Amino acid sequence: MRNPFLIGERVYLRPYEIDDAPRAMAWMNDREVTRTLETRGPINLEQEQEQEFIRNSIGPTSIALAIVLKDDDRLIGSSGFNTIDHPSRMGTFGIVIGEKELWGQGIGTEVTRLVCHYGFMDLNLNRIELEIFADNIGGIVVYERVGFVREGVRREARVRDGEVIDSLMMSMLRPEWDARYGD
Numbered sequence: 001m002r003n004p005f006l007i008g009e010r011v012y013l014r015p016y017e018i019d020d021a022p023r024a025m026a027w028m029n030d031r032e033v034t035r036t037l038e039t040r041g042p043i044n045l046e047q048e049q050e051q052e053f054i055r056n057s058i059g060p061t062s063i064a065l066a067i068v069l070k071d072d073d074r075l076i077g078s079s080g081f082n083t084i085d086h087p088s089r090m091g092t093f094g095i096v097i098g099e100k101e102l103w104g105q106g107i108g109t110e111v112t113r114l115v116c117h118y119g120f121m122d123l124n125l126n127r128i129e130l131e132i133f134a135d136n137i138g139g140i141v142v143y144e145r146v147g148f149v150r151e152g153v154r155r156e157a158r159v160r161d162g163e164v165i166d167s168l169m170m171s172m173l174r175p176e177w178d179a180r181y182g183d
C-alpha cells in the first residue's frame, strides 16, 4: 500500500498524487461513469492541471481521496466530502468507482462505510448528506444499506440526455450511525 489513510478489507483510500491525473481524467470523460453524476466532462489534462483539482483535493472544506485496490495497488475511484460545513457539523458525501467492471462487487458499500466512519468519528460530523439521481438504483442500494434515509425528492431537478429527472436527498445522522455500528 502506498500512503494509506483509510484502510478497508479490499480497498484503501489515500491522498491523490499528481500522477493519478490521467486515470482520473479518463473516468470524467466516460459518459457511462458520469451519467449519474452532477459533474460531467469533458476535461483534459491541461485543464486538470490549470484548475488544480488534485492539488486542491484536500482542504479545510472538502476532501477527495483516491480509492485503491489493496491487491494490486490499482487506482479505481474517488470518494470523500465535496463540502464540509464545520459550524453545522455537516458533510456532503461523494463517490465514483471509475473502473466500471468493478461495479456490483460491494466496493461502493465498503468505501461508503469507511468514509462515513471517518466523517463521523474524525471530522466530528453530525450529518452526512447527498443528492442522488432517482434512477441510480445501485447508488440508492448502497446508501440505504449503509444507513442513509431518504429525506425528499427534488422534482425534475436534473437534466440528462434531454430528459428531466428527479433527484433524491438522503442523509444519515451521527446518532443513527452510532445505533447501527455501535461506535
Ligand SMILES: CC(C)(COP(=O)(O)OP(=O)(O)OC[C@H]1O[C@@H](n2cnc3c(N)ncnc32)[C@H](O)[C@@H]1OP(=O)(O)O)[C@@H](O)C(=O)NCCC(=O)NCCS
Pocket (backbone or CB within 6 Å): 033, 034, 036, 037, 095, 096, 097, 098, 102, 103, 104, 105, 106, 107, 108, 109, 110, 130, 131, 132, 133, 136, 137, 138, 139, 141, 142
Ligand atoms: C454508485 C456506485 C458507487 C456503487 O458502487 P458499487 O461498488 O457498484 O456498489 P455495491 O456493489 O457495493 O452495491 C451496489 C448494489 O446495487 C445493486 N444494483 C445495482 N444496480 C441495480 C439495479 N438496477 N437494480 C437493483 N439493484 C441494483 C447491486 O446488485 C448491488 O447490490 P448487491 O451487493 O446486493 O448485489 C458505482 O456504481 C459508481 O461509482 N457509479 C458511478 C458514479 C455514481 O453514480 N456515484 C454516486 C453518485 S450519488
